[in-house]
Structures are given as structure tokens and as C-alpha cells.
Amino acid sequence: MTMADLPLDADIFDTLQDTMGEGFVEDLVNTFLEEAPGLIKEMKAAMVVGDADKFRRGAHSLKSNANVFGATDLAKQARQLELGGLNSDNGPQIEALEDRYAEASAALIEWRDG
């Protein structure tokens, strides 16, 4: 299995596989794909009710996980939301986050099923 797509940093992803084992990374990818949509959903819900802590925690988790796989663009976007917190730009920001997640998850799925 090789990394073809840009949403994932090949060096980071290869190192993860080398140190943790391919089978385990597959489990980890599946866990991330299960958990991440929930995190984004929680962030949106936090935006609606104005729960800044929950919003920040969601962005923080997503950033942290994206960094594990080398999903650098996703991590960057999540970090921006973590540091920026709740504000009037959240709408377009969360859309961008969803786009970055779509790209990263597609690359992860491609790796897994490839």
C-alpha cells in the first residue's frame, strides 16, 4: 500500500505504519473514520448553543487525530478553529473543515481499501 494523495503527509503516515504496524494503523484509521464525523457534529451543535469549551475540545481532538495520520491541512484548519473559538466566521470555517476532512478521509479510505 502506498500513499498517493496529497491530503496525507507520506513521511508521517509511513512512519506511523513502520512504528505501529500496518494492521494496527488500519484499526486506527477505522476508529478515526468512525469518530471524526461525530466530533464535527458536536462542534456544530456547540456553535448553535454557544458552548465555547465543547467547540474548542472538538477542534482540539480533530487537530490531534489529524496530526497522527499526517493529515496536515485538516490539522491546520482544526487548529485555526481551536484557537479562534466561537466567532462570526465559524460558518465558512466549519465548511472548510468539512472539506479538509472529506479529502483526508478519502485518502485514508483509499489507502485502506487499496
Add this chain to the structure above:
Amino acid sequence: MAETGQRLLIVDDNKVNRLLLSRSVEMLGHHAEIAENGRLAMARLNKEAFDLLLLDIEMPEMDGFEVLEALKADLALRDLPVIVTSSVEGLENIVRCIELGAEDYLPKPVNKTLLEARINSCLEKKRLRDEQRRLLQRFATREVAQDLAEQGFSIGGRRVEASILFCDIRGFTALSEAQTPEESIEFLNAYYTLMFDAIANHGGIVTLMIGDGLMAVFGAPQALENTAVSAVSAAQDMFAMMADFNSERIAAGAPAIRIGAGIATGEVVAGYAGTEARASYTCIGRTVNLAARLEAHTKAIGCELLIDETTKNGLGATLESRLIQGVEFTGFSEVMDVYSIAT
């Protein structure tokens, strides 16, 4: 090199991180347990023993900072090594972790080689600290060891209200002449085990052992509600234990052992005396001298337990005692009333 097979608790609210850290820990040959937030982690730490904590900071319910604070405030958990693994932003947050007692901070995603080095180093430090503590407890009492752990070591004393108990064996010299030195040591060990139990059960500590004599302090380094009651109760237990001990000896054809004890209550100066290199926890002052004199006086008047007036006043009316008026003690200018307690 630290031993493998240690128990680590991983505290992280994120499933991907928990999986990754558990796997890394297990690949190092250790056992990983998980908790999903600080509150759940504290509940487990209060029930089970762990060798090391891997702690996230951003968590719902109870975050990593709050866990570090709770650990610091808990005597039983304050020495548990903690490695913070987090992708929390800001240098001030990392500094805060270290200031709250974390051994180390590893940014996420955690580098496996770095994690391995940190875990090994922490476990090795913990092993050495545990060993040191075991040694300390062998040569000092639990209370003194705890006082040292809490207050640190410094030569010097502080004034405290305490009860001092002296006790020795009647005719020990004659007794030891009738048996081999090995038999004497064995006998003394059995005797000290009984006496230490009686004293420790009432919150006292033994600060001095000389041959067959011992001195115990009640009320330092840790305060007791009523030092007089504790000391007299301990003495009564000592006599009761000696009675059992003697029935066994008599059954084995050996002579009975008789002991005498004196107790005085009042201000003492308690602390570490000696040098920076070698010191012991001790108490000095008029109260200590008086307790020693009272113990010696039991031989002179043929009773078993003598206490001073302050101790008597601390006991309340429940205990039967016999007043002995106008006793003069070497080194004390005033004539004193003392009390003999039935044992």
C-alpha cells in the same frame, strides 16, 4: 533499565489517542489501562495501584490540570509519576503542567521512541523512590517517614505538647546472663515486636531503643487528640501483651518477664537531631526527663506504671489510680505528686 510489566493508566477523552497510546505502551511490554476523563481516572487511582499515568489535558468533566492538582493534594497519590501527553496550545500550559508536578510533557502526536525513553526513565525513578521509601520505613517509623516526605528534612525542633513513655525490662542483665547472646537477641526481637505494636496501635512512635529500654512519643511528629489517653492505653496494652507472652514462657519452662513504665505529659521539643548526614527523630525537654524518672521510680516503689499529674488530668475520671504524694526526683527542684495505675 526499568522492568517491564508495569501498570500504566492512560487518560484521554479521544479514542484514537487512547488506542495509539495503549498500543505503544503494550509494545514496550507494559500493561495499559484506560480512563476517558479525569474524573474516571481519579476513581480508578483511588481503587487500584498504578506505576505511571499518561495524562491528556483537554478533557470534559475533569481536565488534566485538575487531575494534577488532585494528585498533588492526595498523600497517597502525590508521588505517582505523570507524563502529560497533549497537543494543548501555548507554552504557559506546558509550564503549568510541570509546575503542578508532571514529570514530563510530550507533545502529540507522541513520538514512540521519545515516549519509550520517558516511560523507562519515569519507571526507573519510581522504582528508586519506592526502594528509598522502603528503606526509610525500615529504619524510621511510618509517621517519621511520612513527616519527612511531607515536611522534608531539616535539623532542628519545634515545641509540641506530647506524652512520653519510657519502658524497660526488670532484671534484664541477670536474664541475659542466663542465656546465650543469640537467645537474648531473639527474645528482644519478640519483646520489641509486641511493644512496637502496642505503641503504634495508639498512634505513638518509638524514638529510642537502648538494650531492653525504649522511649515512645505520643503527639509528634503527628498530633493526637489526647496524648495522655493514647500513651496510657498503649502502656496498658503493653502490660496485657506481656501477660500473654509470659504465659507462653512459663508453659515453656522459662521465667516470666516483668516490665515497668513511666509516662509524663507536657511540652517537648521534637525534631531531627544529629548532623545533615546522620540524624534521628527525637524529643527532648523536661517532660522527657520526668518520664524517665517515673519509669525508674517504679522499681523503687515496686509498681508497674507511674504517670505524672498532667497525664492523670488528661485521663478523666474513668481510670483508677493511686496517688503517691511528695516524690522527689533527681534534677527536679519541686516535690511532685504522681499516680500509680493498675495494669
